[in-house]
Amino acid sequence: MIVVKDVHFTYPNGIEALKGISLTVQNGEFVAIMGQNGAGKTTLVKQFNGLLKPTKGTVLVDDVGTTKVSVATLARNVGFVFQNPDHQLFSESVEEEIAFALRNFGFKETVTKKRVTWALNLLGLTQYRKTSPFMLSGGERKRVALASILAWNPRILILDEPTIGQDYQQKEKLRQFILQMRTQRKTVIIVTHDVEFVAECNPRVLLMRDGQIIADGEATETLTDTEVLTKASIVPPQIAQIFLHLPNMKLPKNVIDVYEAREILLKTLERKSK
Amino acid sequence: MGVIETRNVTYTYPGAAKPSIVDVSLNIEKGEFTLITGPSGCGKTTICRCFNGLIPHFYQGEMKGETIVAGLNVSEHPIYELAKHVGLVFQNPENQLFALSVEKDVAFGLENLGVPREEMRKRVDWALNLTEMYDLRERAPSELSGGQQQRVAIASVLAMQPEVVILDEPTSFLDPLSAKKIFEVIRDLNRKLGITVVLVEHRLDLTARYADHIIVMDEGKVALDGDPHEILRSEEARLIGIGIPKATRLYQILKKDGLKLGNTIPLSSEEMASMLTEALKDG
Numbered sequence: 392m393i394v395v396k397d398v399h400f401t402y403p404n405g406i407e408a409l410k411g412i413s414l415t416v417q418n419g420e421f422v423a424i425m426g427q428n429g430a431g432k433t434t435l436v437k438q439f440n441g442l443l444k445p446t447k448g449t450v451l452v453d454d455v456g457t458t459k460v461s462v463a464t465l466a467r468n469v470g471f472v473f474q475n476p477d478h479q480l481f482s483e484s485v486e487e488e489i490a491f492a493l494r495n496f497g498f499k500e501t502v503t504k505k506r507v508t509w510a511l512n513l514l515g516l517t518q519y520r521k522t523s524p525f526m527l528s529g530g531e532r533k534r535v536a537l538a539s540i541l542a543w544n545p546r547i548l549i550l551d552e553p554t555i556g557q558d559y560q561q562k563e564k565l566r567q568f569i570l571q572m573r574t575q576r577k578t579v580i581i582v583t584h585d586v587e588f589v590a591e592c593n594p595r596v597l598l599m600r601d602g603q604i605i606a607d608g609e610a611t612e613t614l615t616d617t618e619v620l621t622k623a624s625i626v627p628p629q630i631a632q633i634f635l636h637l638p639n640m641k642l643p644k645n646v647i648d649v650y651e652a653r654e655i656l657l658k659t660l661e662r663k664s665k
Numbered sequence: 666m667g668v669i670e671t672r673n674v675t676y677t678y679p680g681a682a683k684p685s686i687v688d689v690s691l692n693i694e695k696g697e698f699t700l701i702t703g704p705s706g707c708g709k710t711t712i713c714r715c716f717n718g719l720i721p722h723f724y725q726g727e728m729k730g731e732t733i734v735a736g737l738n739v740s741e742h743p744i745y746e747l748a749k750h751v752g753l754v755f756q757n758p759e760n761q762l763f764a765l766s767v768e769k770d771v772a773f774g775l776e777n778l779g780v781p782r783e784e785m786r787k788r789v790d791w792a793l794n795l796t797e798m799y800d801l802r803e804r805a806p807s808e809l810s811g812g813q814q815q816r817v818a819i820a821s822v823l824a825m826q827p828e829v830v831i832l833d834e835p836t837s838f839l840d841p842l843s844a845k846k847i848f849e850v851i852r853d854l855n856r857k858l859g860i861t862v863v864l865v866e867h868r869l870d871l872t873a874r875y876a877d878h879i880i881v882m883d884e885g886k887v888a889l890d891g892d893p894h895e896i897l898r899s900e901e902a903r904l905i906g907i908g909i910p911k912a913t914r915l916y917q918i919l920k921k922d923g924l925k926l927g928n929t930i931p932l933s934s935e936e937m938a939s940m941l942t943e944a945l946k947d948g
Binding site: 425426427428429474475477526527528529530531534552555556557558559560561562584585586587590621623624625626628629630632633636637638640649650652653656657659660663 | 678680681703704705706710756757759810811812813834837838839840841842843844845867868870906907908909910911912914915918919922924933934935937938939941942944945946
């Protein structure tokens with residue numbers, strides 16, 4: 392569980408990136424953090440694994456303050472995948488990249504091998520086992536970065552813009568994987584601009600603007616609230632946009648899913664034709 | 666002849682076991698807004714590198730076939746000469762920015778072209794205003810966020826006012842509203858100045874509405890090539906796994922249910938909403 396209490400954070404250059412954030416993320420929750428560029432999303436999630444420590448306020452991860460433990464200790468439980476994979480990758484082969492952290496954590500070589508194979512397979516990277524990460528496409532490098540974190544099976548997973556450069560099928564695999572993590576009571580926190588991905592996953596959504604959380608709730612509520620979305624510099628998902636444009640026929644406005652949209656529209660038309 | 670034409674281009678990166686693009690022949694007309702899409706690793710970025718001569722001049726490897734851009738065979742003309750005609754915005758802005766200030770980065774290409782000072786000032790300010798980076802013009806690009814860096818990368822290409830602008834997932838780090846604004850700026854330049862735009866994107870929800878022409882690549886080959894409405898309607902597009910916009914998807918599902926909707930497949934939520942409004946009226 393992550394408990395954030397009135398956290399403020401100011402960078403050394405004087406920029407105040409977080410202005411009083413309070414928030415609890417339960418074990419097994421799936422949270423999407425969205426909002427304007429520069430709203431403080433990445434700064435906030437970096438507090439969760441101790442990469443940044445609050446200037447004021449506290450962050451507790453499983454009841455322990457992040458100022459009390461090292462990033463290395465936290466990392467065992469909190470896996471963090473960066474926005475830009477090039478900030479993370481450095482090994483000569485994909486396989487080495489994934490094995491690196493496992494060896495650091497002291498896993499046995501047999502376990503390391505098994506885990507590497509599992510992660511390669513999960514992210515569709517098996518054919519690149521011996522390839523240099525720098526030979527791969529942007530989307531593929533992103534998946535290597537993700538594989539190298541998933542391999543050590545952290546209990547809390549933080550993904551900064553996981554869908555960049557990913558095609559539809561990769562996104563669908565990611566969605567399935569996140570659902571699977573949830574069934575194991577693992578916590579998944581994503582920072583993303585990908586409204587359509589969030590609409591398909593239907594997580595708890597936090598909207599941020601200017602260092603503060605301006606909305607916190609179900610995706611069906613937050614992603615259809617045009618006023619708060621505009622403040623957060625987010626465009627509603629396409630299905631929501633369609634319903635917002637439709638004439639007022641007592642149609643619900645909080646629809647983000649294609650199949651739900653279909654049912655509502657068919658029912659409405661049936662009613663009318665009677 | 667189109668402004669970009671490739672004839673049977675096959676290219677293999679040095680040390681790679683197999684080619685990244687195979688026998689690619691395509692034609693992009695002057696003034697078109699073309700969208701290139703396809704699964705991750707399908708060769709989208711590689712084909713863009715052919716359009717501005719990075720392949721074969723910068724990346725070694727083995728190239729077969731010909732790429733003609735603005736009437737120039739890219740194999741026979743150096744990158745700096747091609748740069749007068751083609752601007753490329755990279756997927757990762759960090760690969761593109763290097764100057765000590767935003768302004769200098771945007772001016773760099775113009776300095777190289779020997780544009781007079783007055784004109785340079787005008788074009789730099791114009792590009793910085795279009796991308797809403799004017800207020801940050803004295804900042805170091807390395808201090809900026811990913812999204813801001815992407816704006817600078819776009820500004821530095823636009824300032825050159827090339828005949829062809831190629832953008833490889835240019836707004837991936839931008840928030841949705843900012844991304845939408847940037848796409849609209851690019852669309853305006855395409856319409857008003859007749860600049861040919863080639864955009865590489867996975868997110869068709871955001872971009873399909875702007876396209877005159879869609880090319881779908883799969884495993885290094887051109888799988889589909891044509892009119893956006895025709896391509897997004899096709900079963901093949903769905904099977905290749907490109908992300909059909911949700912508005913288009915809803916249309917297809919409702920059509921299957923036997924609903925009477927117009928025959929022009931919608932590419933945006935506005936188009937779909939007005940079709941549904943008609944259907945609900947008639948009911």
